[in-house]
Amino acid sequence: MRQSQLFTKTVKELPKDEASYxxxxxxxAGFVDKTxxxxxxYLPLGKRVxxxxxxxxxxxxDNIGGQEIxxxxxxxxxxxxxxxxxxxxxALFRLSGNDQREYALGATHEEVVTPLAGKNIFSYKDLPFxxxxxxxxFRNEKRAKAGLLRGREFLMKDLxxxxxxxxxxxxxxxxxxxxxxxxxxRLGLGDNTYLTYASGGSFAxxxxxxxxxxxxxxxxxxxxxxxxxxxxxxxxxxxxxxxxCGNEKLAEMKAIEVGNIFKLGTKFxxxxxxxxxxxxxxxxxxxxxxxxIGPSRALGTIxxxxxxxxxxxxxASVAPFRAHLxxxxxxxxxxxxxxxxxxxxxxxLYDDRDLSAGEKFADADLIGCPYRVVVSKxxxxxxxxxxxxxxxxxxxxVKIDALALKLK
Amino acid sequence: MRQSQLFTKTVKELPKDEASYxxxxxxxAGFVDKTxxxxxxYLPLGKRVxxxxxxxxxxxxDNIGGQEIxxxxxxxxxxxxxxxxxxxxxALFRLSGNDQREYALGATHEEVVTPLAGKNIFSYKDLPFxxxxxxxxFRNEKRAKAGLLRGREFLMKDLxxxxxxxxxxxxxxxxxxxxxxxxxxRLGLGDNTYLTYASGGSFAxxxxxxxxxxxxxxxxxxxxxxxxxxxxxxxxxxxxxxxxCGNEKLAEMKAIEVGNIFKLGTKFxxxxxxxxxxxxxxxxxxxxxxxxIGPSRALGTIxxxxxxxxxxxxxASVAPFRAHLxxxxxxxxxxxxxxxxxxxxxxxLYDDRDLSAGEKFADADLIGCPYRVVVSKxxxxxxxxxxxxxxxxxxxxVKIDALALKLK
Numbered sequence: 139m140r141q142s143q144l145f146t147k148t149v150k151e152l153p154k155d156e157a158s159y160x161x162x163x164x165x166x167a168g169f170v171d172k173t174x175x176x177x178x179x180y181l182p183l184g185k186r187v188x189x190x191x192x193x194x195x196x197x198x199x200d201n202i203g204g205q206e207i208x209x210x211x212x213x214x215x216x217x218x219x220x221x222x223x224x225x226x227x228x229a230l231f232r233l234s235g236n237d238q239r240e241y242a243l244g245a246t247h248e249e250v251v252t253p254l255a256g257k258n259i260f261s262y263k264d265l266p267f268x269x270x271x272x273x274x275x276f277r278n279e280k281r282a283k284a285g286l287l288r289g290r291e292f293l294m295k296d297l298x299x300x301x302x303x304x305x306x307x308x309x310x311x312x313x314x315x316x317x318x319x320x321x322x323x324r325l326g327l328g329d330n331t332y333l334t335y336a337s338g339g340s341f342a343x344x345x346x347x348x349x350x351x352x353x354x355x356x357x358x359x360x361x362x363x364x365x366x367x368x369x370x371x372x373x374x375x376x377x378x379x380x381x382x383c384g385n386e387k388l389a390e391m392k393a394i395e396v397g398n399i400f401k402l403g404t405k406f407x408x409x410x411x412x413x414x415x416x417x418x419x420x421x422x423x424x425x426x427x428x429x430x431i432g433p434s435r436a437l438g439t440i441x442x443x444x445x446x447x448x449x450x451x452x453x454a455s456v457a458p459f460r461a462h463l464x465x466x467x468x469x470x471x472x473x474x475x476x477x478x479x480x481x482x483x484x485x486x487l488y489d490d491r492d493l494s495a496g497e498k499f500a501d502a503d504l505i506g507c508p509y510r511v512v513v514s515k516x517x518x519x520x521x522x523x524x525x526x527x528x529x530x531x532x533x534x535x536v537k538i539d540a541l542a543l544k545l546k
Numbered sequence: 547m548r549q550s551q552l553f554t555k556t557v558k559e560l561p562k563d564e565a566s567y568x569x570x571x572x573x574x575a576g577f578v579d580k581t582x583x584x585x586x587x588y589l590p591l592g593k594r595v596x597x598x599x600x601x602x603x604x605x606x607x608d609n610i611g612g613q614e615i616x617x618x619x620x621x622x623x624x625x626x627x628x629x630x631x632x633x634x635x636x637a638l639f640r641l642s643g644n645d646q647r648e649y650a651l652g653a654t655h656e657e658v659v660t661p662l663a664g665k666n667i668f669s670y671k672d673l674p675f676x677x678x679x680x681x682x683x684f685r686n687e688k689r690a691k692a693g694l695l696r697g698r699e700f701l702m703k704d705l706x707x708x709x710x711x712x713x714x715x716x717x718x719x720x721x722x723x724x725x726x727x728x729x730x731x732r733l734g735l736g737d738n739t740y741l742t743y744a745s746g747g748s749f750a751x752x753x754x755x756x757x758x759x760x761x762x763x764x765x766x767x768x769x770x771x772x773x774x775x776x777x778x779x780x781x782x783x784x785x786x787x788x789x790x791c792g793n794e795k796l797a798e799m800k801a802i803e804v805g806n807i808f809k810l811g812t813k814f815x816x817x818x819x820x821x822x823x824x825x826x827x828x829x830x831x832x833x834x835x836x837x838x839i840g841p842s843r844a845l846g847t848i849x850x851x852x853x854x855x856x857x858x859x860x861x862a863s864v865a866p867f868r869a870h871l872x873x874x875x876x877x878x879x880x881x882x883x884x885x886x887x888x889x890x891x892x893x894x895l896y897d898d899r900d901l902s903a904g905e906k907f908a909d910a911d912l913i914g915c916p917y918r919v920v921v922s923k924x925x926x927x928x929x930x931x932x933x934x935x936x937x938x939x940x941x942x943x944v945k946i947d948a949l950a951l952k953l954k
Contacts, residue, residue, distance in 0.1 A: 145613045145677050146666050171662050173618035173625075175645060179658060180616040182677075188616070205553045208588040208596070210581040211619075211682055212639075212699045217581075231620075233641040233651075235698065236688045237583065243641075243651075250587060254579050258554050269553050269590075274619055274682065280644045290643065291620045 160438035161285030176282025176290035186458040215240040217249040229277040243276035256412035270297035286438030297429040326453030334368040341403030348397035360388035402426040450506030459487040462507040466514040482542040549897045568846035569693030584690025584698035594866040623648040625657040637685040651684035664820035678705035694846030705837040734861030742776040749811030756805035768796035810834040858914030867895040870915040874922040890950040
């Protein structure tokens with residue numbers, strides 16, 4: 139992509155009314171725009187990162203047999219009444235239709251997926267299965283000051299699983315935990331993300347959150363450094379030690395909840411009367427689990443985790459472009475290098491604009507592609523470009539012929 | 547995909563309260579589920595088709611330089627007030643937030659994209675450009691009886707372009723028309739889709755719709771068979787002849803509006819004060835165009851266009867799977883053929899279920915993959931399978947070794 143053609147520009151001044159670092163950085167670098175408080179639009183750079191995050195999640199959920207669907211966001215009142223959540227779920231956006239019906243926007247989708255699954259479950263042979271979607275969700279938050287970490291509108295991957303019994307759910311739940319760790323590893327968050335024990339609700343002793351350590355985190359967790367698990371703030375009064383090794387010295391840390399998983403049991407299948415016939419022909423209740431990851435929150439968390447005072451430092455797996463090619467008044471040669479790299483399959487943002495070196499370097503640091511490639515009179519005098527990793531202070535001269543391979 | 551693992555099943559009885567053919571067929575075949583009136587959820591088969599439609603649209607819009615973004619669905623009241631549409635746009639879903647603010651769900655996005663563009667347009671050098679999104683839209687329809695052709699919630703590709711003057715808009719508008727024809731051609735709708743002259747609103751003499759001839763269409767158009775263009779019902783009283791050749795014998799036909807394009811001029815840039823500085827440093831208003839295609843409506847239109855009394859007949863470009871492999875009690879060999887075909891890159895739905903031949907054939911016809919491949923004792927006696935196109939009555943025996951190549 140030629141930067142002269144890129145829809146958005148970097149923004150010099152800090153956005154007003156934006157308290158969070160992640161949204162400040164993403165707005166300044168031209169990845170997102172603030173449409174309202176807790177409501178963001180994704181610009182070309184941000185959309186590219188979001189797509190990569192979603193694709194990583196999709197691949198790992200497909201790997202455990204998840205089938206992708208897309209459920210409606212406009213959910214009839216009757217569905218919410220079946221589970222009593224129409225009256226009790228504060229964060230629902232409720233609205234009236236010109237058809238004299240009432241709806242709530244999907245803040246979560248148990249009320250849609252459960253009756254839908256019921257239409258397709260007859261016998262034990264139809265179980266188990268997992269279906270998921272990656273979809274915009276809406277939550278009617280009173281306050282929204284954490285940028286992409288807590289939006290009124292945000293993207294969510296929600297997976298739901300259906301089972302004949304608790305043992306089958308337990309086995310699936312473990313597979314999801316492993317898939318989630320792979321996802322966070324691929325997103326660059328693996329080293330700082332802890333499986334965190336949380337209250338289990340009506341069915342299991344614990345549910346689990348995936349918490350990424352971060353100074354801007356709204357949550358507090360209590361980490362066991364021996365087991366690399368944690369206990370969340372809500373249950374630490376009753377669960378004072380590590381649930382795995384009994385370690386009594388848990389370290390309190392700030393963190394961002396990047397995922398959560400629940401054993402739902404029959405909480406939703408019971409009100410929607412979702413049952414199956416077992417091998418003996420007896421009706422049995424279907425056992426459910428649900429598993430969430432917010433791609434837009436993950437994006438915010440990556441920014442909180444990877445930045446310095448000059449801007450964002452994207453992990454290669456989710457970077458909008460692998461390299462930022464910066465031409466310092468050498469567009470003719472830089473054009474050739476750009477064509478060469480893109481032909482070789484590298485994703486390149488090419489700064490072909492008529493600006494000073496200082497402005498271009500500042501933008502490259504702000505946007506944060508993993509590699510910066512500078513083409514100048516000085517580098518060309520040695521048939522080379524300067525290749526610098528975003529996180530490094532110093533670059534190295536690389537022969538033009540060797541560049542494509544070096545960027546692979 | 548093994549059909550025994552597929553989340554959804556075909557549905558024997560016709561859905562209640564569903565008047566439209568497209569939704570009836572898609573529900574019976576397990577592509578969509580009805581969440582509410584005019585509100586559908588996309589199941590694994592339907593999601594696959596929708597993704598293919600979106601990808602075709604994306605490729606052709608990218609080809610004319612469109613940059614993909616994703617705007618917010620929750621749009622503050624203030625944005626709609628700026629254009630007076632808060633009070634006048636009947637089809638808005640309006641809602642109140644717990645933050646004491648009011649919002650409307652995006653039924654269209656001029657009120658978001660225009661101020662957003664304004665933040666990135668300074669000089670004539672920043673123009674022209676086009677940005678688009680593929681996103682869920684919401685329209686508060688009084689009635690919704692046309693299935694996927696007119697939903698309360700639906701998918702929309704909306705492209706917006708920004709220009710220095712009308713001449714530049716005109717040139718871009720022509721490029722979009724050509725891109726749209728390519729899209730409808732690739733979707734299998736090319737032969738039945740007409741560029742249709744419609745009222746132009748405040749700026750141009752005409753806007754244009756793309757109308758696909760269909761018995762279930764809600765619109766009536768007046769077709770010039772010489773020029774392959776049409777005039778829509780609303781303006782035919784004043785435009786009684788073909789706008790291109792003057793042909794007076796226009797044929798009245800039923801059609802579905804699958805796309806529409808408008809020259810907006812300054813209708814939205816004026817209220818949001820989106821201006822640029824020309825080469826002489828003078829402030830000028832930005833000229834806009836907008837261009838819509840509904841992928842979910844296109845899906846419904848394809849079903850209306852391609853079916854027989856046994857079910858859907860997907861064009862290859864958007865089929866959920868290229869081939870439906872049907873095993874008649876020969877799963878051992880069929881397993882091998884399935885592995886062979888998928889390894890060769892073919893998308894195959896494999897009916898490995900324990901059902902009768904009649905039930906399997908009925909499902910294959912209903913689901914409508916372009917090719918049916920039958921593996922039976924009889925075909926295997928000749929080292930063959932029976933390969934039949936969905937639209938044909940008779941198949942042919944094909945040697946197993948030659949099948950993968952034949953399906954390419």
